[in-house]
Amino acid sequence: MPASSAAASSAPASSASAASPASPQPEGVRSEGNETIAYRAALQVIAGSEPSIAQFIVEELAAQRRQLKLIASENYASPAVLLAMGNWLSDKYAEGVPGRRMYAGCEVVDKVETLAAEHARELFGAEFAYVQPHSGIDANLVAYWAILANRVEAPYLEAASAGHVNDLTDEDWADLRRKLGSQRMLGMSLDAGGHLTHGFRPNISGKMFEQSSYGVDAASGLLDYDEVARLARELRPLILVAGYSAYPRRIDFARMAQIAADVGATFMVDMAHFAGLVAGKVLTGDHDPVPHADVVTTTTHKSLRGPRGGIVLATAAYREQVERGCPMVLGGPLAHVMAAKAVALAEARRPAFGDYAQAIVDNARALADGLSRRGARLLTGGTDNHLVVLDVAASYGLTGRQAESALLDAGVVTNRNSIPADPNGAWYTSGIRLGTPALTTLGLRAAELDEVADIIDTTLRATTVATVGTGPSRARYELDGSVADAGRRRSAELLSRFPLYPELQL
Numbered sequence: 001m002p003a004s005s006a007a008a009s010s011a012p013a014s015s016a017s018a019a020s021p022a023s024p025q026p027e028g029v030r031s032e033g034n035e036t037i038a039y040r041a042a043l044q045v046i047a048g049s050e051p052s053i054a055q056f057i058v059e060e061l062a063a064q065r066r067q068l069k070l071i072a073s074e075n076y077a078s079p080a081v082l083l084a085m086g087n088w089l090s091d092k093y094a095e096g097v098p099g100r101r102m103y104a105g106c107e108v109v110d111k112v113e114t115l116a117a118e119h120a121r122e123l124f125g126a127e128f129a130y131v132q133p134h135s136g137i138d139a140n141l142v143a144y145w146a147i148l149a150n151r152v153e154a155p156y157l158e159a160a161s162a163g164h165v166n167d168l169t170d171e172d173w174a175d176l177r178r179k180l181g182s183q184r185m186l187g188m189s190l191d192a193g194g195h196l197t198h199g200f201r202p203n204i205s206g207k208m209f210e211q212s213s214y215g216v217d218a219a220s221g222l223l224d225y226d227e228v229a230r231l232a233r234e235l236r237p238l239i240l241v242a243g244y245s246a247y248p249r250r251i252d253f254a255r256m257a258q259i260a261a262d263v264g265a266t267f268m269v270d271m272a273h274f275a276g277l278v279a280g281k282v283l284t285g286d287h288d289p290v291p292h293a294d295v296v297t298t299t300t301h302k303s304l305r306g307p308r309g310g311i312v313l314a315t316a317a318y319r320e321q322v323e324r325g326c327p328m329v330l331g332g333p334l335a336h337v338m339a340a341k342a343v344a345l346a347e348a349r350r351p352a353f354g355d356y357a358q359a360i361v362d363n364a365r366a367l368a369d370g371l372s373r374r375g376a377r378l379l380t381g382g383t384d385n386h387l388v389v390l391d392v393a394a395s396y397g398l399t400g401r402q403a404e405s406a407l408l409d410a411g412v413v414t415n416r417n418s419i420p421a422d423p424n425g426a427w428y429t430s431g432i433r434l435g436t437p438a439l440t441t442l443g444l445r446a447a448e449l450d451e452v453a454d455i456i457d458t459t460l461r462a463t464t465v466a467t468v469g470t471g472p473s474r475a476r477y478e479l480d481g482s483v484a485d486a487g488r489r490r491s492a493e494l495l496s497r498f499p500l501y502p503e504l505q506l
């Protein structure tokens with residue numbers, strides 16, 4: 001596991017349930033260097049079939065060890081999580097749910113899925129957890145179709161005295177399909193920090209729903225709940241979606257739930273970005289979506305620090321429809337990834353994960369303060385979650401694309417992001433999104449985040465817009481090589497003090 005983990009917060013190596021103390025490892029099973037032994041052996045086996053892939057795996061570790069990772073949606077999972085994915089659980093088909101599968105021989109997969117779901121339910125205090133989604137998009141699709149099945153299909157079948165869609169006449173089936181395809185959804189707009197899967201045209205959610213968006217207040221950059229309520233009353237959506245991928249503040253989910261209830265909407269929250277803060281009990285009360293929403297979706301690989309994948313949490317009222325996620329919209333569950341989810345969720349149930357989650361937020365605030373003190377403009381003026389959105393157009397006269405590239409030259413990996421009413425559009429953008437889950441896993445704390453703020457600010461101040469033809473480019477930039485070199489040296493110095501997977505010597 002990452003050094004920090006060992007030092008401060010970290011992801012324990014054992015996968016034992018948090019409900020009971022971790023059982024001691026059998027003699028000789030766990031010793032220093034186990035991770036190195038495991039990966040060296042695995043790489044040799046892989047190289048026996050395709051040496052290039054073994055090489056690429058090693059290269060990726062080296063690349064990740066060279067960069068300060070500030071991508072808000074990424075993290076470093078523990079070796080226990082990663083190793084749980086590399087095995088024969090992958091070979092099993094298990095469509096259906098535990099105890100009710102479409103294939104024989106799923107007894108072990110049933111145990112894996114049941115344990116992962118139990119950890120998820122206990123960790124988040126949810127009535128029901130579905131751990132099969134392969135990604136965040138999949139989790140949201142399962143949620144949308146479960147809500148449509150619950151709110152549109154089930155009443156239709158009941159009115160038609162039909163027990164199953166196959167019992168409907170062709171005419172009624174066509175009518176039901178039209179109804180399923182003409183429902184309204186209200187979610188946060190993409191440029192305000194929402195997500196593509198919350199009803200935007202390039203994503204299937206935008207094609208399924210008649211979608212409308214709420215944004216943020218133009219002056220403060222904050223969610224305007226009165227405006228959300230006004231839009232909900234005007235549009236009367238079937239689903240109100242809350243959640244974000246680039247909004248640096250907490251959401252009052254109690255208030256959003258009331259807005260949904262007032263118009264008869266199902267309240268769905270996509271907590272993919274901040275699930276780790278919910279798990280670590282940093283977001284509680286009105287800021288915890290689980291007690292307030294009908295359906296909550298998440299990914300498992302962001303602040304939650306697990307394998308790539310998704311989860312749907314739901315109230316008992318939606319359980320039956322959520323459980324039909326596979327084969328309704330999902331292919332066969334990835335049993336090896338469900339196993340890794342169980343390991344990560346067990347890690348997240350330990351008290352140390354709460355310290356980690358709090359450190360993520362403290363670090364984001366230190367980063368925001370460091371940037372603000374140096375004169376940068378941040379959306380909403382700061383942060384109270386895990387991310388910061390830096391307006392690089394207002395702060396440095398750059399596009400997000402130029403800033404992202406210049407920072408990479410300095411050893412800092414970020415991603416460009418739209419800001420509300422972005423004059424540079426969604427490709428070039430005017431913002432950079434910075435998140436602290438990964439650096440917090442490495443063990444960096446406030447003093448180091450201030451150093452990171454200085455590397456970012458120094459690099460971007462030295463970056464200028466290149467001219468192409470007669471006008472300014474939105475992609476090309478100029479950055480003196482000595483400034484980039486200095487940034488890379490400073491980034492490397494931090495990474496040498498807080499190395500990624502220090503226990504791995506490949």
Ligand code: DSN
Nearest residue numbers: 072073136195245273
């Ligand atoms: N790609 C993720 C992010 O970066 O926020 C969301 O899907």
